[in-house]
Amino acid sequence: MKVCIHIGAPKTGSSAIQYFLRNNRSKLEKYGYFYPEHRTDKNDVSGGHAELGSAIIAGDLEKAADLVSGWLQEAQSRKLTLLISSEALYGRISEVQELFQGHNVQIFAYFRNPVEALVSNHNQSIKRHFGRLPLADFLEQRATPNNRGVNGEVFFDWVKVFGSQAVRVRPYNPSAFKKDRIEYDFLDMLGVRGFSARSFRLEKRLINTSYTPGALELKRLLNFVLDPDAPKDSVEVDWALQGFSDKASAKRSAAEKAPVEVNPEVLALLVEGFKPALERMRSEVLENCTEDFWRPVTVVPAGTGPKRSELAEVFQAFSHLQQTIPATVQQLEQKLTELLESKSAGELPFAVLKLANVMGVPFREPSQRKAKPSVVAGAVKSVLSGNAKDADYLRELAKVLAEQGLLEEAVKVIEKARNLRPNGQGIIKLHESYLERLKVQASQSSEG
Template structure:
């Protein structure tokens, strides 16, 4: 009997960080169940790229990767030497490597696990990620038509390859999963969670609060270099009441909602989506969070600046020095001055409170 390969391909922003954290910390339990899950690194926020580094090589001057078949063969040899009947691999970067994995379908029983998330949610989540990690400086555009997404790519892949190759899973809240995403993923392996398991509620690699989103979008324009990753890691810990918000106006939101449903239904005609009806009901019932117009509000700059000051003063100092070395536009000067004053005084000075009040009145806030 051929050994099985389960390849979790994401795609991005469908709970991969939560999945990888749990699987990585339960690799021995999985091995006892006959599933080999090679361990991988986790950063200080428990975020990981999964198994990308095992056999994918990043192409220079691009975010794309190349499949190294020699390294993958080494991994398969390692797996074959174990008593495990299944190899489980996980990385968002595997999504565009699906054709490469399927080159091994004559040697192994391959199952590609992919979660289906509505573009309505995905578009804002991916935009947030682009600000966090990819240097995005522009606001989220409001279009009449949804841009091409991972759902479109998934439709193409399923159209080309057999639907039996894919295990498509609905992604949403607990009403969609019936339990949680870990229990759902384990069901693909015909496994039940270990004794004492509780549904996973903690979010990993969650989206920025609005304050952090706009702060990071502003500082991205200054080509942060090595500071970028450090700032991102620090902002991950920022607590705020503005985590539930939308950047989409009502008419755009409704338009995206209708188009999202059409895409999910189109995919369902090609390959069955587990918990499909629950996903459709979830998307239909979803209401827009409070809309916030995108700009860096002065009071938000103060909150994030004070957080950086309290959390990592040296990071704030390096950031201020870095921005100060750049040629600033008139619109950036007041913001930079405020950060500089926060750093010098270790608190918001009285004259700056006065300036902030005047600026907020001028902006109509």
């Protein structure tokens, strides 16, 4: 029998599609599709048929097969095409092939501009995966044309297994959507068009909108005290901040919604680096590729977007948390207080102090210490003195290397200085000190 599977990709409007399909199950049946029921959260966000994806990810193919078997039987009894949706299936090609072997499988997906996808992945890492990195640091780690999560390579793997006719991928871009809505665009892929499509119930508000910049920054700060091993608090915070963001987004016009700003040089390198991937996707896989798709729309060079006070919105988002989940906020304040008491302010990341400021938790500011004389300046002074010998040059070079964290190199240099001046007490002390520091460093590395 025929099976249609929507696999995402992640952060390409899947929640909106799933909410739409769930609300129109009876209408879908009229046009030949059986869409199994699934749950949504308090903000109407869901993972679609996440139970299937979770079973596959956990390696429980027996449970996954039972789910699939039940859905197939139900669809067959009604003489309908089975339609399922889950981003968790995005990279699970072999499992999908095994579970639906013998059936006529059609794969539906959307592909987002890689630069926008990277920024969206950063948001998701903070929202759901306890990420703490600022965007610039995240891009430095992930921004590579070889990133299979965003460059489209996954779709070519689907094509290899199921064939080019069975894999349909469209650009995730409002200018490419039918009637500017992804829900209508998805119906178009299902073959439901014109007056038939307009008979479906369409939610006017957006589902699972991106966090506002202030909400995203607040969640990043809170991730310094949220515990990944006790995710309940994080789920509560996410639910509250999603509600805050949805309301804020609904009040803003499209022109008022600030794009994400990225360092101009970094953005230019990203755009150029992903050009080959975009060209290959356009020429071999994508349907209905518009000109807008070639440039990121929601990401702009820093300094070109509208100015807005992110910090003011951080305080607004925190006020919303206090009103919505006061008990959780109190627990997080207690955890933050304990963290502040465990270390001096100078030993804590700046983000922790920023969070304390937002939450109104007292803390002592780092003391303003006088800058120590530069090791390099001291080395230069010593080397330029009229009495400096080869051992002195090597000693000062070792000091500079040690200050830069290059302990192994410092040890090698100071050993050479000690060979030249075996009774030099200053050189001996430095040599022993570097050896001890190197030993501690090795011990810490093995424990980590």
